[in-house]
Amino acid sequence: MDFTVARRRMVEQQIAARGITDPRVLSAMLTVPRHLFVGTGLQSHAYSDASLPIGEKQTISQPYMVAVMTAALELKGEERILEVGTGSGYQTAVLSRLVKRVYSVERIPILASRARKVLDQLQMSNINIKVSDGTVGWQDQAPFAGILVAAGSPDVPKNYLQQLDVGGKLVLPVGDQQHQVLTRIIRQEDGTFKREQLMDCRFVPLIGEQGWLSDAVT
Template sequence: MTGIGAMGSPVYIFIFVLLLLTAPVQEDAYKAQREQMVEQQLKRRGISDKAVLNAMRTVKRHLFVPTAIAPEAYSDGALPIGHKQTISQPYMVAYMTQVIEPTPGMKVLEIGTGSGYQAAVLAEIVKQVYTIEIIPEHGKAAAARLKQLGYNNVEVKIGDGYAGWEEHAPFDAIVVTAGAESVPPPLFAQLKEGGRMVIPVGPVYRTQTLKLIEKKRGKAVTRNLMPVVFVPFTREGQQ
């Protein structure tokens, strides 16, 4: 039987048509979920920055969570990604991104790469993202995922985020995605004059305060934004 004859059989035709129909439908479903997420979870809560909204529409969040929970990727909440870590609620990712007032020419440092989702959202807007993850498994997986998805403007480092990334400082903005008991001095030192840092500060596994810290004339000008609960800011030896 020739190849044409084999593909011409009713069974093969049925399978071929089924594959054509189901593959795009699944992606279209996720696209619709992303749009719904933007309209219902973000815009209604005050996310208005067009670049941030476009980034949230573009980045495929279901690729940044375990396959088993991919259908929940666009739900209104944090999701587990392993090693007692989570991927933040979509609104929180958008809010923290909007707060730093991202622009195309910016260089941003992120502390707490996780699965790489926040880094991808930032990378859709700014020039360069440097992100640090202390858990090797997450750092390696995120680096591979971001590379595979074409985010060539993201560099991942595995290490203690408390020390920042001095060789690439100063940064226009710093986004910290883990709850710290206080603001790490090295991070503030690496913030550019006029730059912005957004960071949750407070006790471990209890209500923290999301803070916006601006560097003005070398001093910290701090504004409390909202109560939050983030996973702990982990140091070396605490993983």
């Protein structure tokens, strides 16, 4: 399989054709080798229009969803970003092409280790990964110009709002464990938060102190 051709088709047909116009996002997704972030048995499906299992009851998000969430941050290039849910590391890799530094939190050690291995293989050196409860963020490195959460939360964790810089954007799915709405929250200069609903979606649950207590469907 020619992964370069498959990746170009993915960007053209699944992402650009659906309205994602940010040239930096399109370029990042054109260059990051998505097939390296899934198991060898799934590599032929890596550029399909679907999420894929990565083990530990987790998934690598659909390419279009990765693009939507990344574009919603409106990145310029000098930002420090918090990602919650490293997972396979693919979204992390896309972000690393677009910002100064990515701080990524993953609660499952084996996933964090696998992601780190692939990211190191790709020589992506502007990424810090920590194994921790992602719902509490990364206080030591706050504030962040953007926070991207790749798991569905029953509400917006307060720590994310506190760790968001003025003008910063928080993008996360909010809802129950069956259905969420992708939401963008922007911190205003007066300390208030502007909230926007972007689209319906479905993610694995955000597990932790300020999220769901378990992944049992409620």
